[in-house]
Amino acid sequence: xxxxxxxxxxxxxxxxxxxxxxxxxxxxxxxxxxxxxxxxxxxxxxxxxxxxxxxxxxxxxxxxxxxxxxxxxxxxxxxxxxxxxxxxxxxxxxxxxxxxxxxxxxxxxxxxxxxxxxxxxxxxxxxxxxxxxxxxxxxxxxxxxxxxxxxxxxxxxxxxxxxxxxxxxxxxxxxxxxxxxxxxxxxxxxxxxxxxxxxxxxxxxx
Ligand SMILES: [Fe+2]
Ligand SMILES: [Fe+2]
Numbered sequence: 517x518x519x520x521x522x523x524x525x526x527x528x529x530x531x532x533x534x535x536x537x538x539x540x541x542x543x544x545x546x547x548x549x550x551x552x553x554x555x556x557x558x559x560x561x562x563x564x565x566x567x568x569x570x571x572x573x574x575x576x577x578x579x580x581x582x583x584x585x586x587x588x589x590x591x592x593x594x595x596x597x598x599x600x601x602x603x604x605x606x607x608x609x610x611x612x613x614x615x616x617x618x619x620x621x622x623x624x625x626x627x628x629x630x631x632x633x634x635x636x637x638x639x640x641x642x643x644x645x646x647x648x649x650x651x652x653x654x655x656x657x658x659x660x661x662x663x664x665x666x667x668x669x670x671x672x673x674x675x676x677x678x679x680x681x682x683x684x685x686x687x688x689x690x691x692x693x694x695x696x697x698x699x700x701x702x703x704x705x706x707x708x709x710x711x712x713x714x715x716x717x718x719x720x721x722x
Pocket of ligand 2: 572596597670671
């Protein structure tokens with residue numbers, strides 16, 4: 517079989533659906549490769565900054581790496597703006613949806629809400645924008661984590677003079693994360709908080 521027999525889903529057979537399931541499993545194995553390609557496409561989007569969106573993504577991930585952050589944080593930082601391509605009005609939620617089955621809940625939440633937290637840095641310059649938009653999340657268990665994510669890694673990463681690591685450096689981490697069992701409770705760990713900064717590991721990474 518190289519194609520299913522049906523033209524309407526309701527007419528499909530058991531064999532059709534077993535065939536499709538096998539196809540989907542194969543397709544999911546290449547998610548990391550597709551995401552890395554999408555990151556390169558980010559380079560073509562949204563001009564006006566001193567660095568490209570890919571440059572910003574890589575710089576955010578580099579800062580996370582240099583802070584001694586774990587793989588979930590580094591990959592979250594790398595992909596946090598990937599929604600810019602197709603979802604300019606909710607790019608944060610879009611990126612979080614991609615990450616959600618494969619990283620700690622803490623990281624997904626911070627990526628999902630970073631747009632509200634980022635307003636702190638420029639909302640006061642724009643009519644009708646609320647620099648304190650993040651306050652709607654006040655009291656949330658991960659509020660301080662997202663505030664730190666934005667302060668250390670996101671808002672800081674627009675510097676063309678920074679020594680940013682290349683995409684190839686992060687590719688194995690992306691491959692590792694998206695090869696995980698989706699929604700593995702040992703990965704998601706609801707409520708668990710890992711620090712963004714680990715001085716000991718940061719010192720080892722130089
Ligand atoms: Fe963003
Ligand atoms: Fe960003």
